[in-house]
């Protein structure tokens with residue numbers, strides 16, 4: 001049991017990215033279902049996920065799933081068309097295969113060596129890839145209490161795909177400020193010899209080199225920084241995402257060495 005800390009609007013950056021990265025899959029799905037796994041002591045993030053996903057895929061339904069039964073009882077009055085709450089855990093107690101499973105600030109309370117098995121269980125629940133679709137998406141990550149700093153891993157049925165760093169640029173001193181929000185699979189790997197440590201070092205160096213751009217604003221400095229970073233690291237997105245204070249990198253480049 002945990003306190004179930006959550007906050008309204010806390011996961012807006014993640015919701016925005018999911019809508020952009022996965023909206024087309026949700027639109028294409030015959031029965032698009034998104035799971036907010038471990039929504040916490042109040043149902044805000046599930047209510048918001050429904051609203052935001054529906055801007056891209058109006059038929060989407062959201063199911064909030066919580067391991068703490070009292071939190072399910074507390075959430076029930078917020079049920080509405082397209083939104084349900086269920087008691088359960090990593091088995092994901094819904095019929096069929098979800099198009100999206102989002103687990104934010106859930107695995108931080110587990111041990112690092114449990115992550116691979118949890119990822120595997122959740123991936124096995126995702127809608128499978130077909131000729132026309134890459135399949136469902138699992139988004140698992142961590143953020144601060146008011147959602148200014150966020151890092152998440154996106155996984156498909158086939159395995160991990162990307163790592164996304166997202167931040168409110170106005171409050172950023174240097175990119176490695178995000179290190180304290182690395183997901184469980186990476187947070188203990190931010191040590192010399194591990195790829196994520198090298199990446200954050202390079203990110204800070206590029207940020208320092210881009211300091212003259214700060215006079216045009218933190219956004220311009222971030223865009224310049226990511227341009228530089230992309231010369232050596234497999235950055236998977238483009239300027240339209242960088243403008244939001246994001247960057248997405250291939251998982252393989254940051255994965256733990258062993």
Ligand SMILES: C[S@@+](CC[C@H](N)C(=O)[O-])C[C@H]1O[C@@H](n2cnc3c(N)ncnc32)[C@H](O)[C@@H]1O
Pocket residue numbers: 001002003004005006007010011037038039040041045065066067068071088089090103104105106
């Ligand atoms: C820190 S809260 C996060 C709330 C919300 N996702 C957010 O980011 O604001 C973590 C929640 O995950 C729930 N949880 C932990 N393990 C779980 C599991 N295996 N299945 C479902 N919920 C779980 C806890 O009961 C807690 O309410």
